[in-house]
Amino acid sequence: MKAEVGHFLLAVGLLLAVLVGIAGYYYRRSRRTSRTSWEQLLGQLAYVDRNCVERIALDAIDESGQRRKDEAAMELEPDEIWQLIGGLKGVEAVERNSLVFIDMAFYLQRWYPQALVTAEELRLNAREIEWQVSRLRSAEKTGKLAISFASYAQNAVVTYYIMTRRLLALYELGDLSMLVDLQKSI
Amino acid sequence: MHLTGLDLLFWAVGFAGHVILLLVLLARHRARTFPIFTTLIGLDIVRTIALALIQQYGTRAGYFYTYWFLAILDVALQFGVVYEMTSRVFRPLGKWASDVRHGLMWWIIGSIAVAAGLSWLASPPTRLWMQTVMIKGNIFSAALLSELFVGMIALSVTAGLPWKTHVARISQGLGVYSVLTVVLEAARTYFGLRTNSQIYDDLSHVRMGVYLLCVTYWIIMLWRDAPRGREMTEGMRRQLAAINTGAALDLQKLRSRRQP
Numbered sequence: 001m002k003a004e005v006g007h008f009l010l011a012v013g014l015l016l017a018v019l020v021g022i023a024g025y026y027y028r029r030s031r032r033t034s035r036t037s038w039e040q041l042l043g044q045l046a047y048v049d050r051n052c053v054e055r056i057a058l059d060a061i062d063e064s065g066q067r068r069k070d071e072a073a074m075e076l077e078p079d080e081i082w083q084l085i086g087g088l089k090g091v092e093a094v095e096r097n098s099l100v101f102i103d104m105a106f107y108l109q110r111w112y113p114q115a116l117v118t119a120e121e122l123r124l125n126a127r128e129i130e131w132q133v134s135r136l137r138s139a140e141k142t143g144k145l146a147i148s149f150a151s152y153a154q155n156a157v158v159t160y161y162i163m164t165r166r167l168l169a170l171y172e173l174g175d176l177s178m179l180v181d182l183q184k185s186i
Numbered sequence: 187m188h189l190t191g192l193d194l195l196f197w198a199v200g201f202a203g204h205v206i207l208l209l210v211l212l213a214r215h216r217a218r219t220f221p222i223f224t225t226l227i228g229l230d231i232v233r234t235i236a237l238a239l240i241q242q243y244g245t246r247a248g249y250f251y252t253y254w255f256l257a258i259l260d261v262a263l264q265f266g267v268v269y270e271m272t273s274r275v276f277r278p279l280g281k282w283a284s285d286v287r288h289g290l291m292w293w294i295i296g297s298i299a300v301a302a303g304l305s306w307l308a309s310p311p312t313r314l315w316m317q318t319v320m321i322k323g324n325i326f327s328a329a330l331l332s333e334l335f336v337g338m339i340a341l342s343v344t345a346g347l348p349w350k351t352h353v354a355r356i357s358q359g360l361g362v363y364s365v366l367t368v369v370l371e372a373a374r375t376y377f378g379l380r381t382n383s384q385i386y387d388d389l390s391h392v393r394m395g396v397y398l399l400c401v402t403y404w405i406i407m408l409w410r411d412a413p414r415g416r417e418m419t420e421g422m423r424r425q426l427a428a429i430n431t432g433a434a435l436d437l438q439k440l441r442s443r444r445q446p
Contacts, residue, residue: 005376008307012372015304015329019365023336026343033343102346120278123346127285 033103041107044100046093048160052084053094056154057161065162078146081153088136088145091153094160095133098126101163118166125163132156196394201234203401210409216352222266223356229256229263261327267360268334274353275342286345293341297333301326310375321375328367335361351412359400359407366396 139148217224305326
């Protein structure tokens with residue numbers, strides 16, 4: 001067998017192994033998500049102090065979700081935000097929960113396809129949190145975490161706060177027993 | 187061109203399969219949802235008829251040019267189907283989801299590069315340059331289609347975007363066929379066309395057999411209805427609309443917030 005044919009077959013083998021591996025991994029992941037029950041989803045939520053989240057979020061927005069323009073707005077110092085949320089680990093917990101929220105929205109969407117628009121908004125918010133946390137990770141690597149933390153973390157928490165409210169509203173439309181479970185968890 | 191009994195059987199079964207599939211697409215109103223896929227199936231029917239007629243009554247050159255023109259059109263439509271499926275998954279609200287656009291673009295660029303590299307590496311032993319072009323072209327399109335379908339799965343799961351039943355079924359069929367085509371094209375490249383075309387013919391028959399299984403799968407799956415969701419009450423509908431208005435405002439506010 002010529003060397004060039006050998007290289008070609010090796011390349012095909014590698015490509016197929018990678019493709020089958022990726023497809024298998026994500027297929028299993030998607031099956032797991034679609035088979036997950038409501039109780040299992042709740043069990044995946046990490047503990048995040050609701051009062052702290054609310055305090056950080058309401059430093060930037062008001063109760064109605066409007067951006068605050070008064071003098072007392074945005075008065076939390078970076079150190080306070082850091083302590084309230086529990087540092088980078090706290091933001092990562094917020095990120096993990098936001099991913100669970102996507103699955104929850106997906107769960108409702110399975111039974112109520114009309115909820116697509118709200119589910120999509122929730123999904124986009126969760127992705128926004130992911131992006132903000134990825135910025136924080138980059139800042140950590142470059143030693144600029146202290147400068148970046150307050151802004152990115154507060155944005156992530158505000159998004160998280162809005163998401164939790166929206167998800168509660170979404171579930172309020174459906175089954176109230178679910179809502180009680182969700183309120184306990186987030 | 188000499189056709190064996192098996193060739194004719196594949197030709198007839200393929201034709202019948204495509205006609206049934208087209209009827210299913212039309213009768214079950216799937217053609218409106220999947221116009222490119224329906225066009226692809228329609229083209230396959232036209233191609234079978236046209237090539238049969240030219241083979242019987244036309245010239246060798248006429249067959250050659252028709253075959254290649256329709257083959258290129260077929261590949262273009264297959265990529266069109268990938269676009270159609272991608273847009274069904276990644277445009278949940280009628281426009282491309284903002285968080286997947288970049289990932290999707292990079293995956294497409296990477297896939298083209300890998301498929302081009304693979305077809306460049308292939309050096310099938312052939313007699314004519316056209317045969318080399320054909321084998322390399324098949325490798326390129328099969329590798330690219332496989333990569334795009336796998337990318338779609340990975341991106342949609344990462345982004346949390348669900349697949350509708352019929353989109354998933356069409357993609358599964360085309361995706362599995364593309365991956366198997368890569369394997370078969372690799373084998374055809376290994377054996378080539380220089381010495382003995384029997385192995386090449388056998389591999390072509392395996393490819394056709396796999397494709398017919400895909401067509402059968404599509405006929406069954408597209409005939410069946412997708413699972414129905416539960417109906418929302420009018421009150422729920424109104425409340426959802428109110429939440430969505432709030433959501434749009436919230437996002438606008440977030441995007442205008444300060445960044446370091």
